[in-house]
Amino acid sequence: MAALRAAVGLGGVIARGNGRAYGDSAMGAAATIDMRRLNRMLAFDPATGQLVAEAGVILGDVITAFLPRGWFPYVTPGTKFVSLGGAIAADVHGKNHHVDGSFGAFVDWIDVVGADGEVTRASRSSNSELFGWTIGGMGLTGVILRAAIRLRPVESAxxxxxxxxxxxxxxxxxxxxxxxxxxxxxxxxxxxxxxxxxxxxxxxxxxxAETGEVPSAFRKHPFATPKRxxxxxxxxxxxxxxxxxxxxxxxxxxxxxxxxxxxxxxxxxxxxxxxxxxxxxxxxxxxxxxxxxxxxxxxxxxxxxxxxxxxxxxxxxxxxxxxxxxxxxxxxxxxxxxxxxxxxxxxxxxxxxxxxxxxxxxxxxxxxxxxxxxxxxxxxxAATTLHRSDPRADILRDMRREAGLDQAFASAQSERLLL
Amino acid sequence: MTDATRKSTVLILGGRSEIGLAIGRVFAAEGHNLILAARDPESLEPERADIALRHDIEVKLTQFDVLDTESMHGFVEALDPAPEIVVSVIGLMGEQAENERDPIAATQVMRSNYEGPALILGLFAERMVAAKKGTIVGVSSVAGDRGRASNYVYGSAKAGFTAFLSGLRNRCARLGVQVVTVKPGFVATRMTEGMDLPAALTAAPEEVGQAVLRAVERGRDVVYVRPVWGLVMRIITAIPERFFKRTDL
Structure with missing residues (x-):
């Protein structure tokens, strides 16, 4: 935690998860914070399907741990090698966006390290501005440290x-x-x-698939995955x-x-x-x-x-x-x-x-x-293309400047796109 | 552990160390429950939760200080459930130069690597002999195979520990209790970060975990985590003393 605070103090930093973005989203303008070792699962509530975990936890590890118990992420992108922090920062979507929405729809709260190095818990009801800007905010509002996400009950693998x-x-x-x-x-x-x-x-x-639909060879163990x-x-x-x-x-x-x-x-x-x-x-x-x-x-x-x-x-x-x-x-x-x-x-x-x-x-x-x-x-x-396509880019840039986030958090991408 | 479906409780003495946690995770992945013992166990809560959640097993934390000889009986008695497998990864490298000058520092190293681990494992062995079953794993060191100028205070304590485990194994062999000596060689941990270690001789903590699990399952006596270390140490121990004393290994 002290090391993370010190790193944020450097300025011009961005958090990096498992490096699955295709471009320069997770390459720091000045320095990059590797989050992969902050990867502990902290709590799970089987009544609600809520998992609390550190941001470096890989989505595939969540599946490995919880699918055998009948749980699956509500939203998954096309790779299981993303970190939870990365999935939240990019607010990734899956093949079910049209019914369930994006990854952020199943985030109950996040702990974010701000420009001052302090941790703020943000949710839809408290610090909702920080919550709203951090989901999909590409790491430009702070370092996502922990998150509570919800899993979906499933009957089979x-x-x-x-x-x-x-x-x-x-x-x-x-x-x-x-x-x-x-x-x-x-x-x-x-x-x-x-x-x-x-x-x-x-x-x-x-x-x-429901239990009864599982291929007969797997009927006894509906959550088992065939080896490949x-x-x-x-x-x-x-x-x-x-x-x-x-x-x-x-x-x-x-x-x-x-x-x-x-x-x-x-x-x-x-x-x-x-x-x-x-x-x-x-x-x-x-x-x-x-x-x-x-x-x-x-x-x-x-x-x-x-x-x-x-x-x-x-x-x-x-x-x-x-x-x-x-x-x-x-x-x-x-x-x-x-x-x-x-x-x-x-x-x-x-x-x-x-x-x-x-x-x-x-x-x-x-x-x-x-x-x-x-x-x-x-x-x-190009920055001009982005700002022309999406008026929210200007709002994000101004918000970052006013909140003093623009000096603390910056990626090669945010510099290129003037965010 | 011939019956692979039987799940045991594994006690890790030195549960904070990277090697201890790695060994614990390997056993947890096999479905065994864990007890992690450390001087300051509360701070291990995130690791406890993580291992328990990932592997759907029970993980308990307990306070233990290997230098507190007085408390050992009480510690062993209080453990619930009693562990079927006890692993000690406790050790303290210290600074060789400091250990040469400062008897207090040297005592700390000697007690942490030999006296403490040997005494506590000996107590667990007593219980296991009475129950006619159980497994003791002592993580010793290749440094104990021959004293060298660069770390002989640490090495001599490990040599004592290795000899203790050897004797304990000899005593327990016909009493249903398995005693395993593990010599990891170099391990890439925070302690060795920045040291210039040869890659072929350096194991990841996870490899130590896998080696311990294999040794327990197969009933091995003495294992080097990377087999090449067996060869290296056979050569080093074969060098006649009159040459060895002039070397700089």
Missing amino acids: WIRQETIPAPHLAAAMEAFEAADAATYSVAWIDCLASGGSLGRSLIMFGEH RAKTVPVNLPGAALNTWTVKAFNALYWRKGLSSPRKSLVDWDRYFYPLDAILGWNRIYGRRGFLQFQCALPPKSSEAGLRALLGATAAAGQGSFLAVLKRFGIQESRFSFPMEGYTLALDFPATAKTLALLDRLDAIAVDHGARFYLAKDARL
Whole structure:
């Protein structure tokens, strides 16, 4: 605690969890505070499902500890390797945002180390301003030290999955709207498909399976997870490995596999929520230069036009996005969190000069359609673009200045984006 | 512990140390309950809660001072439940140069590494012999295998502890009580942070935990956490004294 206080006193610092942000969110302007050793679980109340834990606890460890007892995080992002502090700071979302909201919706309180080194407990009822700004505040309001989060009771470790193919964007959006009550929903988009097939996608719905639905081999132990060995990408693939042709081929294969696979299946939690976690170092398929992700959220009014324009520009650039994901967002009011009602689109690209040029075009399209950008994925957005897209950025900046937080807490990203 | 499903209570003497906690976590992951003994146990509450929550087991804290010989009988009697496995990781390195000049500092090192751990484990052995079952684990040190200029005060105390465990094992071998001597070699802890230790000879605290669990399960007598240390120490102990005394190891 003394060490943490001293570190905060340095100024220009940012807390870093397990390093799963895609850009410079958790790289300190002057110094970075590694939170990974503040990782103790402190209390659990089986009556309410409330877990109190230090910010460095990894979400996957929460699942390992509590799924056997019938509990699962209410909201999980696409990797289980995030820290709780990181999940709160980025106010991450999952495939259930449209019904349950973001990670922050299940945070009861947080302990935050402020610029003065003192710990403040903040919740919806006390220090609610600090609470509101810290959830989704990208670490710019202080260091999240501890949190009380709520877990969801589940009957098994299994997810009942249903896959629906959609031949184009309008069909995909229709499918999302029609299945608004589904707990989990997400679409994989073949973003090299163009013309009448623009937005061709496989939409995957999911529900927590009840005890009676668990595969018979696991019926006796409904919370047991089938063993799967982690694969690793041992070396960086050459930059040429991912090009228009290979991505096109992969996408076409994946689409056809989706069409021919059974529409309904039972999948264990790990394969359902974290397919990429199974391949340690999956990012290395992009080669030494790595990858960049574009993720924005579009309001309902302009969602279809915006998605059409973004996918059109991507297809026209011939830039294969290996991983393109579309997801419906529910209503969310927040100080600075990313999610808002509408749709979110995420596109991964190998980091090249061509990609950077495309991302600038996508930014412009997004802003024109009233979009908002996801800072946990951002590594290169321009400050003017951010402030134009989101009036809350100015409010955050002014609030930080008035509260004396801007000198104490700063990341490379907050400096770049003038926050 | 031939019956893998039987869950025991494991007492860790020196429950605050990183090695002690690592050993405790490994046993907790197997479903065993823990008692962590330390001089100032209240401050271990976050660790207690964390281990109990992660592994859905019971973890208790208890006060223990290895230098307080008078209190030992009472300590052993008061433990509830009585532990089936007792592990001592208590030790104190001290500063060799200070230990050479200052008998009080040297006494502290000798008592913390030999007298205290040997006496308390001896008392637990008495109970276990009466019950005809139980396991004693003493974490000693490769430093006890041969006295060296750089740390012989500490090393001689560990040598005493190693000899004590060897004798205790000999006595208990036919009485149903297992005695394990563990020699960790270098371990990467806060104590050794910043020291320039050879990576091949340096274990993580978790490795010590795994080695202790394996040794208990397989009924081993003396284990080096990294097997290479067995070879290293065999060579070091084989060097004739007239050469050894001139070395700088």
